[in-house]
Amino acid sequence: MTYWPVKALLCVLLFLPVMVWAEVCAEDEKGAQVCLPEPAKRIVTLSPGATELMFAAGAGDKVVAVVNYSDYPPAALKLPLVGNHTRIDLEALLAFKPDLVVTWVTGNPPAQVELLHELGVPLFSIEPRTFEGVSSVIERLSVLAGTEKEGFAEAERFRKGIAEISEKYLSAEPIPVFYQVWETPLMTVSNDHLIGKVLQLCGGINVFGDMPRLVPRISAEVVLQADPHVILAGSVEGASDDELDHWKDYSGMSAVARGNLFFVPASPISRPTPRLLEASQLICQKLDIARER
Amino acid sequence: MIRSLLCLGVVALAAVLLALALGSVTIPPLGLLDVIQGEGSALHRTLLWDLRLPRTLAAFATGGLLAVAGALMQVLLRNPLADPYVLGLSGGAAVGALLAMLTGMGTLLISGSAFAGAMLATVLVFGLAHGTGSWTPSRLLLTGVVVAAGWGAVITLMLAITPSYKLPGMLYWLMGDVSYARTPWPPLIVLALSIVLVLPLARNLNVLARGPMQAAALGVSVRPLEWTIYILASLLTATAVTTAGSIGFVGLIVPHMLRLVLGNDQRIILPACALAGGTLLVLADTLARTVIAPEQLPVGVITALLGVPTFLYLLHRSR
Numbered sequence: 001m002t003y004w005p006v007k008a009l010l011c012v013l014l015f016l017p018v019m020v021w022a023e024v025c026a027e028d029e030k031g032a033q034v035c036l037p038e039p040a041k042r043i044v045t046l047s048p049g050a051t052e053l054m055f056a057a058g059a060g061d062k063v064v065a066v067v068n069y070s071d072y073p074p075a076a077l078k079l080p081l082v083g084n085h086t087r088i089d090l091e092a093l094l095a096f097k098p099d100l101v102v103t104w105v106t107g108n109p110p111a112q113v114e115l116l117h118e119l120g121v122p123l124f125s126i127e128p129r130t131f132e133g134v135s136s137v138i139e140r141l142s143v144l145a146g147t148e149k150e151g152f153a154e155a156e157r158f159r160k161g162i163a164e165i166s167e168k169y170l171s172a173e174p175i176p177v178f179y180q181v182w183e184t185p186l187m188t189v190s191n192d193h194l195i196g197k198v199l200q201l202c203g204g205i206n207v208f209g210d211m212p213r214l215v216p217r218i219s220a221e222v223v224l225q226a227d228p229h230v231i232l233a234g235s236v237e238g239a240s241d242d243e244l245d246h247w248k249d250y251s252g253m254s255a256v257a258r259g260n261l262f263f264v265p266a267s268p269i270s271r272p273t274p275r276l277l278e279a280s281q282l283i284c285q286k287l288d289i290a291r292e293r
Numbered sequence: 294m295i296r297s298l299l300c301l302g303v304v305a306l307a308a309v310l311l312a313l314a315l316g317s318v319t320i321p322p323l324g325l326l327d328v329i330q331g332e333g334s335a336l337h338r339t340l341l342w343d344l345r346l347p348r349t350l351a352a353f354a355t356g357g358l359l360a361v362a363g364a365l366m367q368v369l370l371r372n373p374l375a376d377p378y379v380l381g382l383s384g385g386a387a388v389g390a391l392l393a394m395l396t397g398m399g400t401l402l403i404s405g406s407a408f409a410g411a412m413l414a415t416v417l418v419f420g421l422a423h424g425t426g427s428w429t430p431s432r433l434l435l436t437g438v439v440v441a442a443g444w445g446a447v448i449t450l451m452l453a454i455t456p457s458y459k460l461p462g463m464l465y466w467l468m469g470d471v472s473y474a475r476t477p478w479p480p481l482i483v484l485a486l487s488i489v490l491v492l493p494l495a496r497n498l499n500v501l502a503r504g505p506m507q508a509a510a511l512g513v514s515v516r517p518l519e520w521t522i523y524i525l526a527s528l529l530t531a532t533a534v535t536t537a538g539s540i541g542f543v544g545l546i547v548p549h550m551l552r553l554v555l556g557n558d559q560r561i562i563l564p565a566c567a568l569a570g571g572t573l574l575v576l577a578d579t580l581a582r583t584v585i586a587p588e589q590l591p592v593g594v595i596t597a598l599l600g601v602p603t604f605l606y607l608l609h610r611s612r
Contacts, residue, residue, distance in 0.1 A: 082587050083589055084588060086461035087588070089582070089587035090344055091344060091345075091582075092317040092318070092587040094340065094344070095318045095336060109461075109465070110399070110400060110462075112472065115344075187457075213456065214456065215456065215457055
């Protein structure tokens with residue numbers, strides 16, 4: 001009926017938008033624009049945090065392999081492993097034929113990530129460092145996985161939750177806090193770390209907030225000098241909660257005198273994932289208790 | 294003599310083929326043949342050409358380099374406890390590499406830094422031992438051991454002040470890891486060249502092993518020979534450490550193992566070290582990446598675990 005080149009042109013014009021729409025792009029933490037020809041179906045995550053964020057973005061059923069310690073959500077425990085985030089089994093990873101590999105900026109060994117890049121594996125590097133960063137990364141991951149509906153909803157839920165906490169504690173009485181990351185060597189966090197930001201969100205003043213390093217190693221003396229009113233530490237399931245016992249020797253410390261030595265679950269607060277919301281609410285509660293005393 | 298070298302060569306080839314076939318994904322022998330002929334699945338082809346072949350060849354070259362360097366050091370210092378790292382070379386390389394990691398440089402600069410550190414360590418020990426003119430092996434050894442301790446202190450300092458997320462990378466470099474090797478050609482070429490260079494000197498080395506006075510009396514120019522061996526051994530060690538970090542045990546034990554079986558003729562021992570050292574490291578690396586896969590172990594752990602019983606058995610048998 002119509003001249004066949006016209007038919008062909010019509011076909012191309014008809015399918016062109018579909019071809020363009022099928023491509024998904026997002027910018028990763030290193031500033032690289034990552035584009036996939038179609039939403040990813042076989043995703044490998046190279047850090048426990050990345051696994052959690054991928055599930056939060058609604059793409060949990062597309063994850064085919066993870067690394068050690070990917071323990072949340074529980075569904076991730078059933079997934080096969082490709083080694084440790086500091087030492088990846090590249091052969092096992094390639095055997096899964098992934099169309100997207102999510103890496104952690106500071107966690108994965110640069111030499112192995114470079115090799116994956118050279119082999120042409122699509123890489124997306126993430127490592128959120130702020131609350132907005134967490135929401136943004138969930139949104140970007142959901143774009144790449146084609147699960148925008150769930151991802152954007154989850155990101156918005158997190159945003160709203162953090163905004164609520166922020167508003168509630170805007171006029172709260174500031175209280176000096178010390179967060180103990182590790183007992184020996186004694187380590188804490190600065191305000192560049194997400195834990196530091198959570199403390200600030202709840203109206204706490206991190207006594208080591210201005211330190212230049214992200215996770216400074218300090219001595220007990222400077223803690224005694226700073227005299228926080230609250231001491232917090234992360235507790236691990238199954239381990240005994242005795243990491244704060246050594247402070248009880250210093251009965252002159254405000255925190256010890258008032259009995260403000262608290263534990264919060266370590267895993268939700270240590271990873272930049274939506275569980276931070278619940279963890280923040282818990283820490284804010286503890287700080288409220290401390291304010292009463 | 295030639296027969297033992299041929300035997301070692303066959304064993305080396307078998308080890309390399311085994312390493313190419315085994316891994317988290319086992320490639321069956323037919324699959325291997327397919328890939329070599331250019332067919333075979335895309336996954337197998339990527340695994341073989343891009344991952345396993347460079348890694349296995351790098352492991353072979355590094356093992357050979359360390360073993361030959363160890364043999365040369367033992368002749369130079371006339372001390373059976375000498376290994377390639379005794380003069381502080383690996384310490385200097387480690388300081389260079391860790392410094393590069395601390396300042397966040399890329400992998401190429403880390404290798405370059407490690408090499409520069411190793412060369413600096415060589416020059417430093419050589420210069421310090423030279424002192425007032427004449428140096429003896431014991432003076433060189435003493436200077437080297439003390440400088441190595443100095444490097445060790447600097448390494449400990451760097452490990453203490455580095456941010457926690459950089460620590461695993463640094464520790465793995467210190468333990469030795471063949472997966473760092475991106476291209477096997479530099480160490481392979483250095484190994485081949487060094488064997489070619491050192492074989493003509495092997496006869497003189499046999500004489501030198503008896504002592505400098507006897508060697509001089511028999512017409513060997515002792516001082517130039519010792520310098521040549523020192524520089525060559527340093528170059529071999531620097532290349533090995535730059536390729537795969539500081540892998541221990543191979544340089545010390547492989548020459549001794551071969552001496553128990555083949556005697557002490559350097560003309561046989563040096564090429565045999567290249568073959569046996571390479572074989573040991575290839576087998577160790579294969580084990581390191583498969584024994585608890587997908588977890589990856591550092592190869593230095595396996596070399597010691599494999600080598601210690603083997604050496605003790607050979608020692609027992611030789612009595």
